[in-house]
Amino acid sequence: MNPTTGHAAAAVPPGSARPAAPPAPTGLAVVGAGYWGPNLVRNAQATPALRLEWLCDLDEERARAVLGGYTTVRVTGSFEAVLNDPAVGAVAVATPAATHFDLVRAALEAGKHVLVEKPLTPSSGEAAKLVALAERSGLVLMCDHTYCYTPAVRKIRELVRGGEIGEVQFVDSVRINLGLVQPDVDVLWDLAPHDLSILDFVLPPDARPVAVSAHGSDPIDAGRSCVAYLSIWLSTGALAHAHVNWLSPTKIRTTVIGGSRRTIVWDDLNPSQRVSVHDRGVDLAYAGSLGREERREALISYRVGDVLVPALPEQEALRGVMAEFAAAIAAGRPALTDGRAGLRVVRLLEAATRSAAAGGARETVDIGENE
Template identity: 65%
Template sequence: MKKADTGAPLGVAVVGAGYWGPNLVRNFQASASFRLLWLCDLDVARAQRVLGGYSTVEATADYAHILADDRVDAVAIATPAATHRDLALAALEAGKHVLVEKPLAATYADGRLLVEEAARRGLTLMCDHTYCYTPAVTKLRELIHDGVLGDVHFIDSVRINLGLVQRDIDVLWDLAPHDLSILDSILPEGVEPEAVAAHGADPIGAGRCCVAYLTLRLTGGAIAHIHVNWLSPTKVRSTMVGGSKRTVVWDDLNPAQRVAVFDRGVDLAAPEELADQARQQMLISYRSGDMTAPALTEREALSAVVEEYAAAIHARRPALTDGRAGLRVLDVLEAASRSLEFHGAVVGLRGAR
């Protein structure tokens, strides 16, 4: 009987000891749902430094050796996006469940290959869209899905800072996956992006876009706007979701009030149909109600990612941010890149829900 059927801790290997790998190591090591067995990195000395006092975990540069280890039920990949397809595909072919750091793959085609392979083998494929597991985004999703905000009218997201200009990707592929994954996570059933237009600039001559603006047309006429920027002297992490009933604002840099719900907005009402069938005039009224700040239970988002990974494996169900969620993000990213090439042209999406 497989461990996924017994509820026993799952053997897991982390691949990549760079920026994100140590965080995965720490959270898997702290989880009762997993037993961390391996840390794999081409630089074994770096992996050993990351492990430090974790004497029960072995370091190796031999990925094939990990995949041949029957004790390993699952892998977590934290390597550059260009390597995701080959590493994840090899793990799936070896019968391992797979957690992949964002983005799921370097291209939509590669991502679709992984999704199809996981489905064919009945394995869990999950994308590490960490922000979707923060208490704030969990609250946003709850407010929207429970109808507290009403119909979604607009979403505005800003993710800017004086950041590291990447060598291999532009700001769109570096920062926007966070906001696109959040958007995918919080949108209600039946509402999804249909098309995107993107504008960007490289004012410092870096050879890649350093500032970008994405505008997404959503089902039902709503709109979403995302601003990502490596060149801002100030750091801003904010999202606003406006609905027909209420508006919620998430300010990730305000620990005292991360989420605020405003009962303020504009209402439209049409008068009774006139007897002479004359054109109706819309009546506009302004609503100015209370602001509430719901309490959030603080927790490390990556810990919630790890537990969701285990729960999805044991229950044989899609994770909240499963492979298809990662594929939908890639759909928008590729369409936005095409839009940039054609100076902001509107590009339709494939739709992967």
């Protein structure tokens, strides 16, 4: 961690004998008062380890409207002013993706920790530069992969990585709704980062995406795909798939993770039963001592077992994002969803774009190490 950045952790002198006093909160500026910014503002204010100093937007009027008429938080249209404020130790960037590279680089060069919306950048080359810059500077670069901080996804990660479901056999994710056609990105870049970042978060490190195939469709002639299907082959041979769609009148957000022992169903729109663990599956009868060819002839039988619905706390994901950002800063450690995770997601999105342009051809991808 760079001792010159003035972030909160550094403010506590080494060897300090006052363990009871909490560290001073890290001063934060939120940049971007559009769709997502207000959520960052609200959750930052509710996080004791952060101190919201600024809301920055070129449109100061919009920023003022987001804050409302009862606030002590300051508004500015100048990103430079934010970076020059020594009270600011960290910046949360919620601007259009095309602006991420310049803003994040400037913030890192100014010694600020950075939380950035997905996707990290529209290009993996730029994303890699930001990752390297942050690591060189000893600064936290965190991607706001929000879903990874929901109680549901945390639980799923625990179940998958803990071996509860056995080997992952398939993953199927559907994220469809009547959505806003984005002016700058297609539906893959808009919605699939959720699915890809969740996959990155919950799969074991040895199940890495190695190739993708994507098909997109623009039936309303919007100039970019509004419906897309993405197949992702994992290094284990399993197939993951995501369906993202801006045009569906019914809203579905469901992910099924099939394992050799159990299957997880995550229905994010069912508050009373978001995650269920199904003790059902397919067995190859008498398959224990059989060779491969023999197994294929063996009779397949079915276990139908109990379903367990684990109790989950109700908790806003973004609160967890803010807490993790502050904790990573305080501990001088990478965030759970760090820049490298963001870079892996961008590499997959780029490969998907290449595949879609080539009519769905399988595109090999080297995302680097998982974690």
